[in-house]
Amino acid sequence: MTPSSSSRRAAEDSRVQGDSHAPADKPGSALSAGPIDMVGMLAGAHHPGAGAVVLFSGEVRDNNRGRAVAFLEYEAYGPLAEQLIAEILATAKEKWSLATAIARHRTGKVGIGDTAVVVITASAHRGEAYAANRYIIDRIKHEAPIWKCEHYADGTHEWGNNCNCHATTGDVTKHIYESQG
């Protein structure tokens, strides 16, 4: 298998919202080293043909598996993460005939209550917007080369919550999405 250019083409075709509060990031990047401008993303998501807009915000909670969490730190392999997210958005737009599909994921340190990832979908009717939003966040969580390190209140840290689908599917490229459960 050779490196595929299909996801690169998807990156050029898909609309990925920028973040005006992260000047270090490239315009149109799906990754943000600074706070995500969720309000700005939503403002840019409206479409005259869309009667439904769904926004998902993944936020950092203060506990995980009984342990107090101080903050999360996200790392990404940027080039491939950008390509994969663009491909996921393009696939969702086509599958559900979406007017808008945008996503943005944080990198770096993210505090409790802060937004780690935002997905916005807009479509003519709500069913498609909900389904597509779930599809996009599921695939980002399972497939995009983005990793979280949990920093606990006791000072320890752990890379964790990795996708473990391969234990069931026997293939690191095959996933079981929550929306399929």
Add this chain to the structure above:
Amino acid sequence: MKIHVYAGLKDYFLPEFEVEDIIRNTDELKALLLTINGKAEALLSTCRFAVEEGFIDNAYNLKNNDTIVIIPPSSGG
């Protein structure tokens, strides 16, 4: 050949390093990495590999000037 590792792999290897050995495919690369740190075996068995922003599998012929990115299972969101 340059190697970049991410996330939990950094508990076992430097984030970036070079190997001088002639490595032809990802299976040979995994074997070499285990000689560097055998404790990484469980995590390495779940990782994917990429070259030039595209995933590769064991059929891809690695070249000495390749930069190999080793990608653990995702944990975004």
